Amino acid sequence: MSFDPQALRAKYRQERDRRIRPDGAAQYRGARGEFGYYATDPWTERAERDPRQDRVEAAVIGGGFGGLVTGAKLRDAGLDSVRMIDEAGDFGGTWYWNRYPGIHCDIESSVYLPLLEEVGTEPTWRYSPGEEIRQHAIAIARHYDLYDDTMFHTRVTELRWHEDDAEWQVRTDRGDDFRARYVIVSSGTLTQPKLPGIPGIETFRGHTFHTSRWDYGYTGEDLAGLKDKKVGVVGTGATGIQVIPRLAAEAQHLYVFQRTPSSVDVRDNRRLEPGWTAGLKPGWQRERMNNFLTVVTGGHADEDLIGDGWTATAALQRTFLSGSRTELSDEELELADFATMNRIRARVDDIVTDPVVAERLKPWYRYMCKRPTFSDFYLQTFNRPNVTLVDTADTGGITALTEHTVVVGDSEYDVDCLVFATGFEVGISGIVSGTLPVHGRDGVPLLQSWAQGPRTLHGFSSHGYPNLFHLGSLQNASSVNFMHILTEQATHIGALVAEARTRHARWIEPTAEAEQDWVATIRANAMDNYRFQAECTPGYYNGEGKPRPVSNSYGPGPVAFHELLDKWRTGGGFDQVLAGAE
Numbered sequence: 299m300s301f302d303p304q305a306l307r308a309k310y311r312q313e314r315d316r317r318i319r320p321d322g323a324a325q326y327r328g329a330r331g332e333f334g335y336y337a338t339d340p341w342t343e344r345a346e347r348d349p350r351q352d353r354v355e356a357a358v359i360g361g362g363f364g365g366l367v368t369g370a371k372l373r374d375a376g377l378d379s380v381r382m383i384d385e386a387g388d389f390g391g392t393w394y395w396n397r398y399p400g401i402h403c404d405i406e407s408s409v410y411l412p413l414l415e416e417v418g419t420e421p422t423w424r425y426s427p428g429e430e431i432r433q434h435a436i437a438i439a440r441h442y443d444l445y446d447d448t449m450f451h452t453r454v455t456e457l458r459w460h461e462d463d464a465e466w467q468v469r470t471d472r473g474d475d476f477r478a479r480y481v482i483v484s485s486g487t488l489t490q491p492k493l494p495g496i497p498g499i500e501t502f503r504g505h506t507f508h509t510s511r512w513d514y515g516y517t518g519e520d521l522a523g524l525k526d527k528k529v530g531v532v533g534t535g536a537t538g539i540q541v542i543p544r545l546a547a548e549a550q551h552l553y554v555f556q557r558t559p560s561s562v563d564v565r566d567n568r569r570l571e572p573g574w575t576a577g578l579k580p581g582w583q584r585e586r587m588n589n590f591l592t593v594v595t596g597g598h599a600d601e602d603l604i605g606d607g608w609t610a611t612a613a614l615q616r617t618f619l620s621g622s623r624t625e626l627s628d629e630e631l632e633l634a635d636f637a638t639m640n641r642i643r644a645r646v647d648d649i650v651t652d653p654v655v656a657e658r659l660k661p662w663y664r665y666m667c668k669r670p671t672f673s674d675f676y677l678q679t680f681n682r683p684n685v686t687l688v689d690t691a692d693t694g695g696i697t698a699l700t701e702h703t704v705v706v707g708d709s710e711y712d713v714d715c716l717v718f719a720t721g722f723e724v725g726i727s728g729i730v731s732g733t734l735p736v737h738g739r740d741g742v743p744l745l746q747s748w749a750q751g752p753r754t755l756h757g758f759s760s761h762g763y764p765n766l767f768h769l770g771s772l773q774n775a776s777s778v779n780f781m782h783i784l785t786e787q788a789t790h791i792g793a794l795v796a797e798a799r800t801r802h803a804r805w806i807e808p809t810a811e812a813e814q815d816w817v818a819t820i821r822a823n824a825m826d827n828y829r830f831q832a833e834c835t836p837g838y839y840n841g842e843g844k845p846r847p848v849s850n851s852y853g854p855g856p857v858a859f860h861e862l863l864d865k866w867r868t869g870g871g872f873d874q875v876l877a878g879a880e
Contacts, residue, residue, distance in 0.1 A: 306636050313662035314835045314843075316691045317558055322842040325695065326492040328723055329508065332500065336508050336718075337491055341394070342387025344451045349473035354447065355379040356795070357468050357476075359454050359734075360484035362391015364769045364784040366435060367412050368482050370442045371792025376799055381478070382439075383449040383470070390435040391486060393428055395510040396537075399521060399544035401428035402567065404536060404672060405779045406604055409590045412785050414583050417441045420575050425567045449474065457481055457729075458737040459764065464804040464878065466765065480806075482791060484769040484784070485728040492723045494532055498699035505715040509537050510722070516715065521548035528712060529553070530704055532696065533719030534560055535837075536671050541719060543675040551684045553711050555704065557695050558668070558835050561642045561661040563607045565672035587782050594778060595855045607672050608778055611638060614665040615778065635665050649677040656680075658689045667834035669778075686711075724838050729768055738763040752850060755808035755816045755875065756863065758791065764805035764878075767791050773820050775856035786860050790867070797872045804878030812874040823853035 319325055329337035355377045358365045361384030372380050386394045403410050407421035411434050414421070418441075419434045426434075439445050449470065456469040465477040491508040493499065499506075507513040517523045521544065529549040531542055534556045546552045575582070589603040594612045602609050613626060614635050626634065643660040650656035659680065661668070679685055690696055693707045703710040729736050729744055730752070736744040739762045747753065747762055754760050757774035758767045769787045777783055794806050808816075828847050836843035852859045 301636060301640055303633065303636060309662050310664070310833070310835075313691075314833065317694075317836050318843045319694050319836070322836075322844045323724070323838075325495050325842065326720065326723070327495045329491045329493060333493060336493060336506075336511060338511065339387050339451065340511050340513065341397070342450070344387070347472070350449070350476050351474070353379075353465070353477045354381045355478070356480040356482065357381045357383060357454075357466070357478035358482045358484065359383050359728075360391065360486060360769075361386060361389040361394070361435075361439075361448075361450070362484065362486055363393075363412055363435060363438075363781055364484035364486065364788065365391070365482070366438045366442075366444065367785050367788040368484055368769065368791060369444045370413060370416070370438060371788045372480075372482075372795060373442045373444075375792045375796035377795065379447070380444065381447045381449065381476075382444050383452050383454055385451065385453050387450050388436070389439045389444070390432045391489075392510075393432045393435060395491075396428055397432075398428075398509045398512045398537065398541045399517075400540040401537075402426060402540060403428075403431060405608070405781070406590070406606060407431075408583060409587045409604065409779060410781050412781055413438055413441075414575070415580070420573070421570060422572075423567060423569055425565065454734055456735050456737070457766070458741070459739060459766075461739060464764070480765045480767070480795060482767045482769070483728050483734070485734070486770075490723045491718075492720055493718055494695060494720055496696050496699050498705075501701060502699040502716065503701045504713055506718065508718045508720070509533075509541060517548075521545065524549040524715070526550050527714040530555060530711065530713040530716045531719055532716065533721065534558070535719065535721060536560070536669055537721065538719040539671045539673050539676045541717070543673070543679045545717070546679045546682050546685050549684065551686070552682075553686050553688055553704070553713060554680075555688045555690055555696055555706070556658070557690050558663075558837065559659045559661045560668060560671045561639065561665065562659075562676050563642055563645070563670060563672050565607075565674045567674070587779075587785070590779060591777055591782055592857055595857055597857045607670070611665060611670070614638060632664075638665055639663075646677060649681075651681050655687050658687055663835040664830065664833070666839075667831075668837045668839060721838065728770070730770065730772060736763065736766070738766075751817075753813050753817055755813050756790070756866075757852075758787065759806065759808055759875070761808050761810045761813045764807040767794075771851060773816065773850050773852070775852045775859040777856050783856060786856075786863070790863050793867055794872070794875065798876055801872075801876055802879055803876040806875050807877060808875050820850060820852060825849040825851045825853045 356372050358369050361382055366389060369380050369382055388394055402425045406424055407426040417437050419437055453471045455471050458467040460467055465479055466481045468478055469475050491510045505516055527549055528551045529545055530553040531538060532555045539560055542554055586603050589599055592599045593602050593609045594615055646656050646659050680687055688706055690706050696704055696706055698705040703712050728734055732745050752772055754773045757772050769784055798806050828845055831840035831845035834840050
């Protein structure tokens with residue numbers, strides 16, 4: 299061992315403390331009210347339509363991949379009348395909004411993009427670019443006829459259960475008031491852009507926009523509009539890592555305002571040979587998805603079919619993200635973590651020629667404190683003479699904006715354009731956040747019934763709220779490839795609906811006993827990573843330095859959770875949720 303663990307621990311604490319802010323997540327502001335224009339849809343013009351007052355078999359709230367795969371599984375279950383609803387102007391979710399230059403997925407396309415075999419899409423890159431991903435979302439919608447009855451640019455404002463009709467009343471911000479037998483909420487947890495709460499942001503006279511609403515009218519499609527512009531970027535997370543090299547190549551000068559550097563490992567993206575899926579046996583995608591999930595969450599696999607940066611660091615992810623244990627002790631895991639981060643920091647020294655800049659780009663924290671990033675271009679960008687890295691750790695971020703400058707401590711930086719690569723608000727959409735009021739049996743609000751904490755069966759449904767399902771990580775499982783998690787959830791919901799149709803059941807609803815048993819299971823197996831997260835540098839993983847003391851995830855991890863669901867379906871579990879024969 300060629301490093302001093304005690305010295306590294308001290309360094310990590312020092313760097314964390316430099317960045318801790320007492321306001322936590324309140325340092326950001328939402329794109330609402332006077333800042334609502336940051337969330338305006340720049341891609342699709344809103345089409346006027348008459349309000350709907352009719353009935354459908356199922357309403358799916360959310361047009362991202364979670365909603366799309368759910369819609370596909372409902373079609374497979376035999377539902378003809380499926381209405382998709384989204385606040386965007388088309389399908390794609392995150393990939394509809396995010397169209398910034400350089401955008402790619404950081405999970406291999408063969409295991410990230412759902413329903414490749416079913417739809418017939420063949421990715422052209424190992425890590426697909428954003429437009430290819432968006433087009434695949436559109437292909438899913440077309441393949442399963444999900445465009446037939448859509449409501450785009452529409453926000454659901456209320457769900458209310460009607461017992462006599464065994465239906466949900468669905469109301470929207472466009473005057474719609476219709477009924478649905480089933481409602482599935484897949485509105486995502488990272489949907490609304492967030493902005494840094496910088497004093498003076500409202501009076502800054504330069505041009506500004508958020509990366510999820512890229513302004514190509516200002517930059518030009520090829521970014522040629524920036525050739526005479528001084529541009530600033532706020533944020534060096536997964537988005538900044540991809541967009542900064544593209545901006546640096548075109549802007550007159552680029553200022554990168556960094557609070558916390560990301561860990562940046564080798565990406566090694568490459569084009570795939572045309573027809574590369576032709577020789578693969580049926581079921582190849584599911585095999586690869588299961589293999590990837592097994593490897594990164596601690597299960598046994600005879601072979602690593604993906605072999606990338608995620609699977610190479612699997613041991614560092616298992617305990618602190620998935621909840622799965624490894625054969626390594628906590629001390630051995632920490633030493634392995636130190637060694638990995640030392641290698642990543644050494645890569646900075648190997649690439650960045652200015653030692654002062656290199657030191658500022660080094661990540662001083664445990665590997666899974668922030669989502670790891672991968673790039674073959676980002677670090678090289680800081681060797682360009684037209685790029686300036688501005689460290690904002692000691693000032694708690696950018697101090698202020700004047701009419702024309704960005705202020706960091708005692709220094710001012712004149713910019714023409716400021717790009718916010720600051721990500722999304724966490725957990726502020728959908729029924730869990732309360733932004734979508736839900737009234738179940740006897741008009742009881744869902745969050746009132748959860749006053750002592752969430753109560754679900756497998757994270758999907760709750761007693762007193764029949765035929766209502768929600769996708770996400772609440773009281774189930776998560777992974778770095780969340781698309782796999784959503785696919786398994788959509789499959790489960792599709793199976794529930796199919797069985798209900800077979801049995802002519804009026805509603806799908808967990809018994810109070812089944813719900814209580816699952817809540818007890820979650821508490822007994824809760825993932826315990828509070829100490830790890832509390833020692834991390836602030837970020838959205840740990841609530842900006844204020845992690846939750848109790849986890850609502852299924853501790854044994856996603857592989858065990860998916861096996862549990864499969865056994866539940868084949869072992870008589872439907873009897874716990876199906877009732878009210880027609």
